[in-house]
Amino acid sequence: MDSRDKTTDLLVVNNLNFYYGNNLALSDVSMPVKKNCITSLIGPSGCGKTTLLRCFNRMHDLYPKNRYEGQIVFDGHNILDKSQDLIKLRGRIGMVFQKPTPFPMSIFDNIAYGLRLNDISNKSVLADKVEKALKQAALWEEVKDRLKQNAAGLSGGQQQRLSIARTLAVDPEVILLDESTSALDPVSTQKIEDLLAELKYEVTIIAVTHNMQQAARISDFTALMYIGKLVEFDETETIFTKPANKMTEQYVTGRFG
Amino acid sequence: MNKLGRRKLKNFLALSISSLCAAAGLAILFIILYDVLKEGLKSFSIHLFISDPAPPNRGLSGGLKGAFLGQGLLTLAATVVGVPLGVLGGTFLAEYGRNSRFCRFLSRLCDMAVSIPSIVIGTFVYAILVLPLGGFNGWAGSTALAIIILPVVIRTTEEMMTMVPWTLREAAFALGAPYHKVITSIVWRASISGIFTGILLAIARIAGETAPLLFTSFNSNYFRLSFNEAVPSLTVSIYQYAASPYEEWISLAWAAALVVTILVLILNIIGRVLIKIRIGG
Ligand SMILES: Nc1ncnc2c1ncn2[C@@H]1O[C@H](COP(=O)(O)OP(=O)(O)OP(=O)(O)O)[C@@H](O)[C@H]1O
Ligand SMILES: [Mg+2]
Numbered sequence: 450m451d452s453r454d455k456t457t458d459l460l461v462v463n464n465l466n467f468y469y470g471n472n473l474a475l476s477d478v479s480m481p482v483k484k485n486c487i488t489s490l491i492g493p494s495g496c497g498k499t500t501l502l503r504c505f506n507r508m509h510d511l512y513p514k515n516r517y518e519g520q521i522v523f524d525g526h527n528i529l530d531k532s533q534d535l536i537k538l539r540g541r542i543g544m545v546f547q548k549p550t551p552f553p554m555s556i557f558d559n560i561a562y563g564l565r566l567n568d569i570s571n572k573s574v575l576a577d578k579v580e581k582a583l584k585q586a587a588l589w590e591e592v593k594d595r596l597k598q599n600a601a602g603l604s605g606g607q608q609q610r611l612s613i614a615r616t617l618a619v620d621p622e623v624i625l626l627d628e629s630t631s632a633l634d635p636v637s638t639q640k641i642e643d644l645l646a647e648l649k650y651e652v653t654i655i656a657v658t659h660n661m662q663q664a665a666r667i668s669d670f671t672a673l674m675y676i677g678k679l680v681e682f683d684e685t686e687t688i689f690t691k692p693a694n695k696m697t698e699q700y701v702t703g704r705f706g
Numbered sequence: 707m708n709k710l711g712r713r714k715l716k717n718f719l720a721l722s723i724s725s726l727c728a729a730a731g732l733a734i735l736f737i738i739l740y741d742v743l744k745e746g747l748k749s750f751s752i753h754l755f756i757s758d759p760a761p762p763n764r765g766l767s768g769g770l771k772g773a774f775l776g777q778g779l780l781t782l783a784a785t786v787v788g789v790p791l792g793v794l795g796g797t798f799l800a801e802y803g804r805n806s807r808f809c810r811f812l813s814r815l816c817d818m819a820v821s822i823p824s825i826v827i828g829t830f831v832y833a834i835l836v837l838p839l840g841g842f843n844g845w846a847g848s849t850a851l852a853i854i855i856l857p858v859v860i861r862t863t864e865e866m867m868t869m870v871p872w873t874l875r876e877a878a879f880a881l882g883a884p885y886h887k888v889i890t891s892i893v894w895r896a897s898i899s900g901i902f903t904g905i906l907l908a909i910a911r912i913a914g915e916t917a918p919l920l921f922t923s924f925n926s927n928y929f930r931l932s933f934n935e936a937v938p939s940l941t942v943s944i945y946q947y948a949a950s951p952y953e954e955w956i957s958l959a960w961a962a963a964l965v966v967t968i969l970v971l972i973l974n975i976i977g978r979v980l981i982k983i984r985i986g987g
Contacts, residue, residue, distance in 0.1 A: 550876075563881040
């Protein structure tokens, strides 16, 4: 039985606009992100899914001239505030990218990277946490005998699960996934989906996906975007069975455009 | 057919001319190497490294002990100052200054500085560190070498770090890493072999320099382990011995030239091999 309470808003996006320089990439987006739920972001290429996802951990701040307007409320305050401590924020809201990004170091050190950032240096604590994260990401069996080897030697799918394990290791409250299974084979994808299904009891997940079946399978809520705007946000079942918006219906049934 | 024939002829001409030029260049290089090897081996002996210079025509076997030591220490001092400064400067340009026009200008300036003739740097240092201090000294010599190595190291570091994809930095930022940790634990690590190679090649470049030393640390027969006076230099010694009228000195210059050539060659080969390994793996 699903024991989750799906009514608490962990994050609330209020009238969010985002600009790349002068280009408005998100306009007036408002939606909640429910605690302990998986929220899918879907929509055609270039509609702003990645852009929205990267607002949640302020990744856009790495580049000059990017600008936010509006609010994303997390724990009672607006994380888009200039005064927001980005290092703290990114510790609480983790992200897995579309392409695997192994650091140029051993498998163990990859996973331990975030832990060491948090000043965890006790060897046995590190080893335990690394093992737990690798198990969660369904990678442990494949790498347990070669933790000291360079992570670059892993296959693409393994590298992606490594990236996921690295994110999980620091116990974030929210995990952002940007098409993180798009480069994986069906078996690995299944493993990741199983993992997400378990994780949702502890963390909140926002996942960008191009795969409608995946969105329908794994997520509790779905947001459909189109050209920088939020078209419809609702429970996944509603979006896929009786959407309020005509465009949503066309999109989820593959009759779009 | 006619057109094709002409094109083939042109192609043949271009190919043969460029091959000829390459062959000429290589031939000259090998003649030089052959000469250095042949002449250098004649008076190559352990005395070269362990004996002090001796006056000519007395049948004494002199060496260039001090010159090896002096050249080595000048190069080392320049490396110790120039490499950390260069790596930090290059890091600044690649990371913190990457969006600043001024920093892009600085980086172009370094490109220009790389191609300043080293004798110009020698005379510049002469003006600021030799004249005011009242004479040739080792500080001036190593400063001149450091000035030569600095822009090379800055640019290599910057380029190697710029080549590290931003997605890698983003992944570290996404884990909550502060910028300085991203740089030291991710970007440097990913570019270390390239930076190291660049540093080796830069050291190879200053290790064989004569011009910047002529006006700065000049040369001396004995090394008293002090940088406050003229410091013996291998390259300047070669220059002086080779220009002397004494048979013995000239052949000693050949032997010393052989050693410098081999050392620089080894540094270069290590550098190239590292480049190969890095591109291969
Ligand atoms: N760095 C950038 N600078 C300027 N414009 C950008 C930048 N990144 C994205 N955009 C623009 O913003 C819009 C939204 O892009 P975004 O990457 O968020 O789309 P997406 O929904 O993730 O698409 P996809 O499904 O192809 O990944 C696009 O029009 C894109 O061209
Ligand atoms: Mg995207």
